[in-house]
Structure formats: C-alpha cells, structure tokens
Amino acid sequence: MPTYLYRCRECGPFDTSRPLGTAAATEPCPVCAVPAPRLFTAPRLNRAAGPLTRAHEQSLRSADEPDVVTTPPPAAPARTTHDPRHARLPRP
Ligand SMILES: [Zn+2]
Known part of the structure; x- marks a missing residue:
C-alpha cells in the first residue's frame, strides 16, 4: 500500500x-485536524536492500538453474572455547 505525504x-x-490511486488532495492533519494539502514526491521505485535482493535472486535462480553439487561441503571447523566453565557442560 503506497504512502502519501501531506504537509x-x-x-x-x-x-x-491509502490504496493505490485513492489519495485525496487534502487529508486532515492527525494533530490539529486541519485539511493539509498533499505533497508530490518522487516514487520509491528503488529495489530492496542488498542482502534481501541477493537472497531473492538466488531463490529465483535456483528454480531454473540449481547449483550442481558434486562433493559434500567441507566440514565446519570444530568450535573451540577457552572458557573453563564450558568443560563442565554436559556432552551429547
Ligand atoms: Zn496540523
């Protein structure tokens, strides 16, 4: 739903x-209720943020061109901690 600016x-x-195309020329101010004229601003046609855009594009690309994997991914390095209290934690 688009956002319309009034002053x-x-x-x-x-x-x-308001729903698209239903913005009135004036809108009552939420503070003083006086009709305020609409301001016309540039439309926000920019794309989403970088990581969100990359994730979306990866999702779309994987539907048509899935990544072919021939080997399992490398094992993650073992987590090491230097906190002595962690040695007392129960192990699975
Ligand atoms: Zn006002």
Whole structure:
C-alpha cells in the first residue's frame, strides 16, 4: 500500500497509507485536524536492500538453474572455547 505525504501548515509533514490511486488532495492533519494539502514526491521505485535482493535472486535462480553439487561441503571447523566453565557442560 503506497504512502502519501501531506504537509500541515502548522504541524509539518505527515504521511498516510491509502490504496493505490485513492489519495485525496487534502487529508486532515492527525494533530490539529486541519485539511493539509498533499505533497508530490518522487516514487520509491528503488529495489530492496542488498542482502534481501541477493537472497531473492538466488531463490529465483535456483528454480531454473540449481547449483550442481558434486562433493559434500567441507566440514565446519570444530568450535573451540577457552572458557573453563564450558568443560563442565554436559556432552551429547
Ligand atoms: Zn496540523
């Protein structure tokens, strides 16, 4: 749902969410209830954040071009700790 920006002359800018194409020319200010005119801003057409975009693209790519694996992944290095209290913890 898009967010529309309005500016109250007394209270400043505020935004409101409305279904696409249903934004009114004026919107009552949430503080003083005076009708505030709508401000027109650049549409937010930018893409999602970097890691989210990469994960989404990887998900889409794996549907058509899954990664072919010929060997199991290398074993993770054993976790070592230097805290003596960890030696007293129960082991599986
Ligand atoms: Zn106001």
